Amino acid sequence: MAGCVVGQCLNNGHIGCDTTGVGARPALRYHMAMAKASPPAAVLQPFDCILVGGGLVGLTLAIALAAHDLSVAVVERADPDAHMAPEFDGRASAIASSTARMLRALGLGDLLDTQGCAIRAIRVTDGLDPRFLHFDSAEADPAEPLGTMLENRALRGALLAKLRQMPGISLFAPTAIARTERGPNMASVALADGRLLTAPLIIACDGRGSQLRQQAGIRLASWQYDATAIVTMLAHEKPHNHVASELFYADGPFAQLPMIDLPDGRHRSALVWTVRRKDADGLKALSPRAIAHEAEKKMGSFLGKLELIAPVQSYPLNLQHAERYWAERLILVGDAAHGIHPIAGQGLNMGLRDVAALAEVLSDSARLGLDLGHPDVARRYERWRRSDNSATAAATDILTRLFGVPGRTATSIRATGLAAVNRIPPLRRAFMKIARGEAGDLPPLLRGELG
Amino acid sequence: MQQTTQNAENIALFAGLAADWWNPEGSSRLLHRINPTRLGFIRDSLVHHFGLDPRKRRALEGLSALDIGCGAGLVTEPLARMGADTQGLDAGADLIEAARAHAAAQQLPIRYTAADITDFAPAHKGRFDIVTCLEVVEHVADIPAFLAALASLLKPGGLLIFSTPNRTPLSWAVLIAGAEKITRMIPDGGHDWHKFLTPDELTRYLAEAGLKVETLKGLNWSPAKGFHISDDVSITYIGTAVRV
Numbered sequence: 001m002a003g004c005v006v007g008q009c010l011n012n013g014h015i016g017c018d019t020t021g022v023g024a025r026p027a028l029r030y031h032m033a034m035a036k037a038s039p040p041a042a043v044l045q046p047f048d049c050i051l052v053g054g055g056l057v058g059l060t061l062a063i064a065l066a067a068h069d070l071s072v073a074v075v076e077r078a079d080p081d082a083h084m085a086p087e088f089d090g091r092a093s094a095i096a097s098s099t100a101r102m103l104r105a106l107g108l109g110d111l112l113d114t115q116g117c118a119i120r121a122i123r124v125t126d127g128l129d130p131r132f133l134h135f136d137s138a139e140a141d142p143a144e145p146l147g148t149m150l151e152n153r154a155l156r157g158a159l160l161a162k163l164r165q166m167p168g169i170s171l172f173a174p175t176a177i178a179r180t181e182r183g184p185n186m187a188s189v190a191l192a193d194g195r196l197l198t199a200p201l202i203i204a205c206d207g208r209g210s211q212l213r214q215q216a217g218i219r220l221a222s223w224q225y226d227a228t229a230i231v232t233m234l235a236h237e238k239p240h241n242h243v244a245s246e247l248f249y250a251d252g253p254f255a256q257l258p259m260i261d262l263p264d265g266r267h268r269s270a271l272v273w274t275v276r277r278k279d280a281d282g283l284k285a286l287s288p289r290a291i292a293h294e295a296e297k298k299m300g301s302f303l304g305k306l307e308l309i310a311p312v313q314s315y316p317l318n319l320q321h322a323e324r325y326w327a328e329r330l331i332l333v334g335d336a337a338h339g340i341h342p343i344a345g346q347g348l349n350m351g352l353r354d355v356a357a358l359a360e361v362l363s364d365s366a367r368l369g370l371d372l373g374h375p376d377v378a379r380r381y382e383r384w385r386r387s388d389n390s391a392t393a394a395a396t397d398i399l400t401r402l403f404g405v406p407g408r409t410a411t412s413i414r415a416t417g418l419a420a421v422n423r424i425p426p427l428r429r430a431f432m433k434i435a436r437g438e439a440g441d442l443p444p445l446l447r448g449e450l451g
Numbered sequence: 452m453q454q455t456t457q458n459a460e461n462i463a464l465f466a467g468l469a470a471d472w473w474n475p476e477g478s479s480r481l482l483h484r485i486n487p488t489r490l491g492f493i494r495d496s497l498v499h500h501f502g503l504d505p506r507k508r509r510a511l512e513g514l515s516a517l518d519i520g521c522g523a524g525l526v527t528e529p530l531a532r533m534g535a536d537t538q539g540l541d542a543g544a545d546l547i548e549a550a551r552a553h554a555a556a557q558q559l560p561i562r563y564t565a566a567d568i569t570d571f572a573p574a575h576k577g578r579f580d581i582v583t584c585l586e587v588v589e590h591v592a593d594i595p596a597f598l599a600a601l602a603s604l605l606k607p608g609g610l611l612i613f614s615t616p617n618r619t620p621l622s623w624a625v626l627i628a629g630a631e632k633i634t635r636m637i638p639d640g641g642h643d644w645h646k647f648l649t650p651d652e653l654t655r656y657l658a659e660a661g662l663k664v665e666t667l668k669g670l671n672w673s674p675a676k677g678f679h680i681s682d683d684v685s686i687t688y689i690g691t692a693v694r695v
Binding site: 046068069070071091128183184200363365368369370374376 | 531
């Protein structure tokens, strides 16, 4: 065991490098030369859990678990700092108020205060029909916005900075995984460089196409939509006054989401524009000026002159839900478990609500001395999250179908329906509660408590 | 080995189940289900008794614990993970073998001993801050001798945590008729209802051994709450006693 670099070596031979099939030969050959740099075939001290995938959900989960004294390994394929370039991810997210409370509890309040743009009201209309549904945060709680718009890369940067300060987290990135094993007593992840990570539990935060989910044979229910989301950023002449607008068209919703002003003082909004799949490439091929012109035709002129200020990215839309959220010593989180149509901006929030519930279940189980990979631990997480995720996915699917029907009559029914919801405050408040992610049994992190 | 306090047939029955003990869906599945509730009671009681930090991950660090009648380690392993310097004791040698193998695979530093408590106690007097004895006294042949040995293991001021079924018509209906015979949630033939102790009887036995009962609660199940702690002690009860 000469190759150990971190912590103690495992002295019981059953979890050795030989079980992984990697690293044994290189260890002999390079040991002398590389012992100090990155020795192959090192078995690190066991972690409480190994997170695979360093996206927004994985990074937040790592911080939440470490805040509860759990030791965490985060394994990410890509260079985490490369994600910071705007061309890598020009997206923004609407952070619901419950998930914002969690981010504050985890020490990211500064980020929300300096980089976040509060959504004070949401205006929902059927195209440019003047009848509308208006959600106003002052109606429920003036102190708390309906959501906070944040650039994904700003969130990622703050999460990475926070994570690097926490002694309980070891970040392995960029690195490829040579092999994962899950057995009755322990799970392990062998990295391509020969290091072997062990833990009672592996958590898959590896996204929609989750390799871990596929390897575990967990099937996926999925729907394809004839829709692609076009995402970009606009500078505009008039201020947005913290109002978001969601305009429903037969081709899909068109959403303008308020962002903080640019450093030069120009006003700014994120744009999520859903079009038919066949139209996406044509739209992307247009010049920035032409796209801004098309956007103005869709949203009207209430923001004045528009200018495109970010590359246009497109995401084909589908809805998917894993048949189960766990397998032996494996738990699925975020997009690995469920991906939804971004019509209500709930995708990241669903993932972050998974984080809050799983952090609570794992910290509770750790304090009771339970095996974190025990099926009962996974079942508790799944019971807590599945109904909420199914309900959000179903509501989003219904909205899509309701607003996906073209024609005058449908428009008039929808507009009347929206106006009716608008006139009935309890119904409107119920919608707002869902938008805020406050429906159901909240884990402490979503109430802003560390538990 | 002499079995002065443990019922020999019982030891053989449970030892035969050793291999299956850690299977969450096997013959001990009821214990797996009930475990988080029992462990919650144990942790809360110890945090309260020793004035520990409830937020701490390994709240029992610095304390020594002995799990009597540990079986394959269902409570012993959590005690070790909670940070206690932990030992397990059981009269069944096969069970202790299963316990050792499992703890090694989980990388837990637990010392297990296969022995009768009356043989184990003389060399370990006043050694432990914590003694747990869950679902054990109902299987014991000579209760005064068993509890005298148990009490001698605790430090003065140390805490015993015990649980056992009550002897009521309801406990017969639920545990013997229901769980053993019908649903097979617990091993058939493993329990003799006539040997179950009421809370008053056990409290008297404990007092005679120098153990003062501090708390006594019921362990119940309902469709809405699952397993939970309540004041209804009619089926099974769990409690703490301090060595005076």
